[in-house]
Amino acid sequence: MKWFGRCPQCGEWGTIEEFHEARPNAYAASSGGKGGRTRTVASGSGKALPITKVGSEHVSRISTGFEEFDRVLGGGIIPGSVVLIAGEPGVGKSTLLLETAGRVAKEHQGSVLYISGEESQSQVRMRASRVDAVEDELLLASTTDLGTVLGLIDQEHPRLVIVDSAQTISSQDVDGIPGGSTQVREVASALIDMAKTRDIPILLVGHVTKDGSIAGPRTLEHLVDVVCQFDGDPQTALRMLRAAKNRFGPTDEVGCFDMGGEGIEEVTDPAGLFLSADDAPVEGTCVTFTLDGHRSLPIEVQALVTNSVLPAPRRAANGIDSNRLAMLVAVLYRHGHIPLLANDLYVSTIAGGLAKEPACDLAVAAALASAARNSAIPRDTCAIGEISLTGQVRPAPRLEHRLREAARLGFTNAIVPAPRRGSQTPRIPHMNIIQVDSLRQALQALDIKV
Structure with a gap:
């Protein structure tokens, strides 16, 4: 258990050698009795083989x-x-x-x-x-x-x-x-x-x-x-x-x-868990599609805008990054001409969904603008895109995969970023895809006054 330079029995120096007991393997531990034998099982062939000669067995x-x-x-x-x-x-x-x-x-x-x-x-x-x-x-x-x-x-x-x-x-x-x-x-x-x-x-x-x-x-x-x-x-x-x-x-x-x-x-099919059952359009709601692995999930963002009576307006976010929300409020004021800096803002998602992906920015901004202008967004419309500090709407990864899932769920209109130079917008049957370059264009496409 500790180092010895000198043997405590014979008094000689440098005669103590370190020794480790081998840990019993699965067969030794499963023998059950004290007199059980230890059987060593070797795995593999014990020699190196070219990878081309190693068999690929179907498991x-x-x-x-x-x-x-x-x-x-x-x-x-x-x-x-x-x-x-x-x-x-x-x-x-x-x-x-x-x-x-x-x-x-x-x-x-x-x-x-x-x-x-x-x-x-x-x-x-x-x-x-x-x-x-x-x-x-x-x-x-x-x-x-x-x-x-x-x-x-x-x-x-x-x-x-x-x-x-x-x-x-x-x-x-x-x-x-x-x-x-x-x-x-x-x-x-x-x-x-x-x-x-x-x-x-x-x-x-x-x-x-x-x-x-x-x-x-x-x-x-x-x-x-x-x-x-x-x-x-x-x-x-x-x-x-x-x-x-x-x-x-x-x-x-x-x-x-x-x-x-x-x-x-x-x-x-978890799509129904993240969408409300009300088919009538309500101001302050917008649907986006986020990626979780290979699966595209719909996320409904809801926003409530009220007049604040506090010196510092309140910002409450559930399922959305609060720092991202503060940035979108500033972008809406600067590039969308929608003043929300003096209002209490409450933003949440349905059923515990997470809208923290940058591609959810456009839906969060659209929900805030819809609540501020009392202008409802149609239930068959979704918004996908990242918003920069300059008010530009940037492309989202795997956009076609998101749009196909939206079409499967019955969405007929989609507000998406304009494609980059050299790329093309995916064509989805029975879906009207509206391309926008800026936040202002996106709000105008949603019939929200700017």
């Missing part, structure tokens, strides 16, 4: 039962992979994985092992009954010992393993409290060894810290194959699953889920 993915979950993972779960699911407490990580375990156990041949270090078997059984995940092939275990976890995996050899969570499992072979850096690193390494040697996929739940990062050493994120962030607004039922790292698929996909009393349901 069949395991479907989670959720199309949204499969999309984020790149088409399903790869056998032998380790997926880390992280999120805030109470966001629904355990519920999502328990429903996934029930659907995999029902649709695929082979058992699913659900290991909980936070709840007892009866508590997991109660939650499984609520979300309709009770299946004969779903095996439940409650333990916090790493050796027991590896022994259960080796004994049952399930098709899928879910460990909830990595911070509650501890190993007796290393020092440290459960959830500490040493323990989390040891647990992750042992589970990854088991997944690779036995070709069993493992879904691992990870806690997060106060700032939202994954708890434990950064090594945990480097070791696993896939890192997914499961987040959402606690005040709404919408949940988003994003892949921050994926060795087997894209990292810009997003899955939408709806958290309810009966569990989690996937939302294949």
Whole structure:
């Protein structure tokens, strides 16, 4: 445990040599008894081969039962992979994985092992009954010992393993409290060894810290194959699953889920969540389309303008960057001739949507101008574009993708920036695309007095 220059027994100098005990691998830890033999399993062929001679075997993915979950993972779960699911407490990580375990156990041949270090078997059984995940092939275990976890995996050899969570499992072979850096690193390494040697996929739940990062050493994120962030607004039922790292698929996909009393349901078309049900035009509202991964989502921006009785007018923003709002108010005053500096402004989005992308600037400015002039914007009109300090409307990335989604939802008019030199405006069937160069032109196209 400490350095010795002189041997405390014989008194000689320089005779002490450092020695490290090898960490038991998955087979040694799962032997169960004290007299169990340690079996070393070598991975790979042990020699280097030209990449042209390495076979590319087709791997069949395991479907989670959720199309949204499969999309984020790149088409399903790869056998032998380790997926880390992280999120805030109470966001629904355990519920999502328990429903996934029930659907995999029902649709695929082979058992699913659900290991909980936070709840007892009866508590997991109660939650499984609520979300309709009770299946004969779903095996439940409650333990916090790493050796027991590896022994259960080796004994049952399930098709899928879910460990909830990595911070509650501890190993007796290393020092440290459960959830500490040493323990989390040891647990992750042992589970990854088991997944690779036995070709069993493992879904691992990870806690997060106060700032939202994954708890434990950064090594945990480097070791696993896939890192997914499961987040959402606690005040709404919408949940988003994003892949921050994926060795087997894209990292810009997003899955939408709806958290309810009966569990989690996937939302294949989340457009209706971010739009109000009122079809009549109302002043102070404008719809834009933002990008979240490969998916284009509609965001309805609502604005309220009132006369202020305070020395410093109030600015309240929900779902919109407050600094961006202050900039747009100044641009509206300078280039749109709409004075809002002395008014109280309240700007918000529907259902917890985020309009913090620069391409949402035109919709925010249009909603403010509509509320100030009491001029309603038609419900079939959307506005997409970034506004600069000079009042210019700048192009938005992947404009055609946004416009096609708008046309699919029934929008017939779109206020978009003029194309750059050398590029062309996309042609969308049954949609009138109005190109503008400045904020003043955009407000005139929306019939708002400037």
